[in-house]
Amino acid sequence: xxxxxxxxxxxxxxxxxxxxxxxxxxxxxxxxxxxxxxxxxxxxxxxxxxxxxxxxxxxxxxxxxxxxxxxxxxxxxxxxxxxxxxxxxxxxxxxxxxxxxxxxxxxxxxxxxxxxxxxxxxxxxxxxxxxxxxxxxxxxxxxxxxxxxxxxxxxxxxxxxxxxxxxxxxxxxxxxxxxxxxxxxxxxxxxxxxxxxxxxxxxxxxxxxxxxxxxxxxxxxxxxxxxxxxxxxxxxxxxxxxxxxxxxxxxxxxxx
Amino acid sequence: xxxxxxxxxxxxxxxxxxxxxxxxxxxxxxxxxxxxxxxxxxxxxxxxxxxxxxxxxxxxxxxxxxxxxxxxxxxxxxxxxxxxxxxxxxxxxxxxxxxxxxxxxxxxxxxxxxxxxxxxxxxxxxxxxxxxxxxxxxxxxxxxxxxxxxxxxxxxxxxxxxxxxxxxxxxxxxxxxxxxxxxxxxxxxxxxxxxxxxxxxxxxxxxxxxxxxxxxxxxxxxxxxxxxxxxxxxxxxxxxxxxxxxxxxxxxxxxxxxxxxxxxxxxxxxxxxxxxxxxxxxxxxxxxxxxxxxxxxxxxxxxxxxxxxxxxxxxxxxxxx
Numbered sequence: 227x228x229x230x231x232x233x234x235x236x237x238x239x240x241x242x243x244x245x246x247x248x249x250x251x252x253x254x255x256x257x258x259x260x261x262x263x264x265x266x267x268x269x270x271x272x273x274x275x276x277x278x279x280x281x282x283x284x285x286x287x288x289x290x291x292x293x294x295x296x297x298x299x300x301x302x303x304x305x306x307x308x309x310x311x312x313x314x315x316x317x318x319x320x321x322x323x324x325x326x327x328x329x330x331x332x333x334x335x336x337x338x339x340x341x342x343x344x345x346x347x348x349x350x351x352x353x354x355x356x357x358x359x360x361x362x363x364x365x366x367x368x369x370x371x372x373x374x375x376x377x378x379x380x381x382x383x384x385x386x387x388x389x390x391x392x393x394x395x396x397x398x399x400x401x402x403x404x405x406x407x408x409x410x411x412x413x414x415x416x417x418x419x420x421x422x423x424x425x426x427x428x429x430x431x432x433x434x435x436x437x438x439x440x441x442x443x444x445x446x447x448x449x450x451x452x453x454x455x456x457x458x459x460x461x462x463x464x465x466x467x468x469x470x471x472x473x474x475x476x477x478x479x480x481x482x
Numbered sequence: 483x484x485x486x487x488x489x490x491x492x493x494x495x496x497x498x499x500x501x502x503x504x505x506x507x508x509x510x511x512x513x514x515x516x517x518x519x520x521x522x523x524x525x526x527x528x529x530x531x532x533x534x535x536x537x538x539x540x541x542x543x544x545x546x547x548x549x550x551x552x553x554x555x556x557x558x559x560x561x562x563x564x565x566x567x568x569x570x571x572x573x574x575x576x577x578x579x580x581x582x583x584x585x586x587x588x589x590x591x592x593x594x595x596x597x598x599x600x601x602x603x604x605x606x607x608x609x610x611x612x613x614x615x616x617x618x619x620x621x622x623x624x625x626x627x628x629x630x631x632x633x634x635x636x637x638x639x640x641x642x643x644x645x646x647x648x649x650x651x652x653x654x655x656x657x658x659x660x661x662x663x664x665x666x667x668x669x670x671x672x673x674x675x676x677x678x679x680x681x682x683x684x685x686x687x688x689x690x691x692x693x694x695x696x697x698x699x700x701x702x703x704x705x706x707x708x709x710x711x712x713x714x715x716x717x718x719x720x721x722x723x724x725x726x727x728x729x730x731x732x733x734x735x736x737x738x739x740x741x742x743x744x745x746x747x748x749x750x751x752x753x754x755x756x757x758x759x760x761x762x763x764x765x766x767x768x769x770x771x772x773x774x775x776x777x778x779x780x781x782x783x784x785x786x787x788x789x790x791x792x793x794x795x796x797x798x799x800x801x802x803x
Contacts, residue, residue: 288708290704290707290708313710313712316707316708316709316710317710319708320708320709321704321705321708323701323704323705325699325701327699327701327702327704327705328705329702329705329706329720329724330724330801330802331723331724331798331801332801340706340709340711340719340720341709341710341711344711344715344719345709345710345711373800373801374801375801375802386705389709390708390709393709393710
């Protein structure tokens with residue numbers, strides 16, 4: 227792979243289709259008949275009260291959580307339980323976690339190079355070039371040799387985003403990426419995500435950052451008690467939510 | 483440990499504290515009646531020509547108490563590091579003086595110590611080193627099996643740890659040395675010893691590894707699997723390097739303990755340090771000399787291992803400065 231086209235052009239984006247997805251934790255019905263279609267390149271924000279199943283839903287998309295019924299299709303590939311299929315899907319789907327989950331024993335650079343080297347089978351030099359490009363992109367190029375523990379929360383989360391991007395995913399999943407951050411660090415992470423959205427990557431983002439949702443999202447999905455209750459354009463959702471629970475949620479979250 | 487920032491007056495300046503220490507030391511030494519003991523002989527120049535037993539006891543008790551209190555008072559003024567080093571040296575000196583009272587023949591030790599090192603220490607070290615290496619692999623396999631979702635693996639691993647942790651090492655050594663020939667293979671004493679030590683310590687270390695591996699947060703597995711690493715790659719590149727931080731201190735303990743437990747294989751006639759310690763002194767009835775020499779050699783070996791352990795801990799802690 228030659229260096230100039232390693233990072234700049236994104237791989238072809240893919241959409242997500244979820245049909246009749248049901249999931250139980252024992253007796254507890256966490257996800258109820260979820261139907262969802264996300265177009266390639268679309269930015270979707272999922273919000274809702276805690277315990278509504280939004281994190282569980284996006285964790286089902288790369289099978290970090292199992293589900294009992296329904297089907298998930300990433301791009302054109304249906305998600306099955308076979309090792310090969312799951313490996314293929316995970317290569318296409320990048321994920322960013324609330325707790326960053328960087329590898330604390332590796333430097334920032336090694337965190338980024340691990341996947342490209344072991345999974346994408348890039349040479350050391352190519353993996354390094356790729357890692358540096360994405361580190362620059364999340365504006366953290368000068369911290370490559372530090373350990374995650376030496377960085378601020380905001381920097382760690384940007385490294386985590388870069389780590390996911392290094393696998394050149396077709397879809398990015400964000401699981402409350404700013405919920406564990408100090409308030410003054412939220413913006414730097416949201417800015418990086420906003421830029422990513424402009425590049426046209428498919429993004430599914432669970433977040434409580436309503437300002438971000440309004441500015442960046444193509445569509446808002448509101449969940450409560452395991453169901454998708456409302457799907458709307460940001461403008462419609464914020465100015466004129468149709469459901470009582472969505473109105474309540476918005477008044478709660480916007481009032482403080 | 484948490485170091486608080488409260489400023490306290492020095493205990494060694496406190497009259498009540500020092501008084502109590504002095505009183506207790508005096509009472510204990512006097513009660514022990516040390517006038518005719520090794521300690522008394524050491525203090526012969528001070529005792530002059532006191533002959534009444536009580537007077538001798540009293541003189542020894544007074545001298546000992548004064549020395550101790552003065553020593554405490556002076557050492558209390560030293561900075562921490564100097565305190566540690568001085569107290570270490572003092573304890574070591576007392577230890578040596580204690581052994582000296584045994585009236586040991588150093589000439590005898592000098593004639594034997596070379597052989598004890600070339601034959602005994604050498605055998606002990608290589609038996610332990612090989613056993614440690616095998617135990618490490620067994621522990622890794624055992625822990626992975628225990629944590630897997632494979633019924634056979636879990637059953638085999640838990641049966642293994644249960645048996646080898648539950649039966650005394652000495653019995654295991656006999657069982658292996660005497661049992662395997664029943665199957666038609668004749669095993670030498672050294673391979674049998676190594677096998678017993680590795681199986682036993684592998685079982686203990688399985689539990690250490692298991693605890694180390696399961697203490698790594700779930701998020702690390704998820705992040706690694708989400709970027710596409712296989713379960714094996716996740717284990718080797720992400721989980722194990724992090725568990726090492728937690729695995730090494732107790733494993734170092736196990737290694738030091740194994741070094742000494744390797745003395746048990748002397749029962750099947752392996753010429754390691756303990757075997758020589760018991761046999762070399764026999765002819766001239768100098769058991770104590772050889773036992774003390776062996777003790778010192780074991781101790782020195784352990785100190786080497788402690789140093790290695792400290793180095794390793796530092797290495798795996800480098801991301802957590």
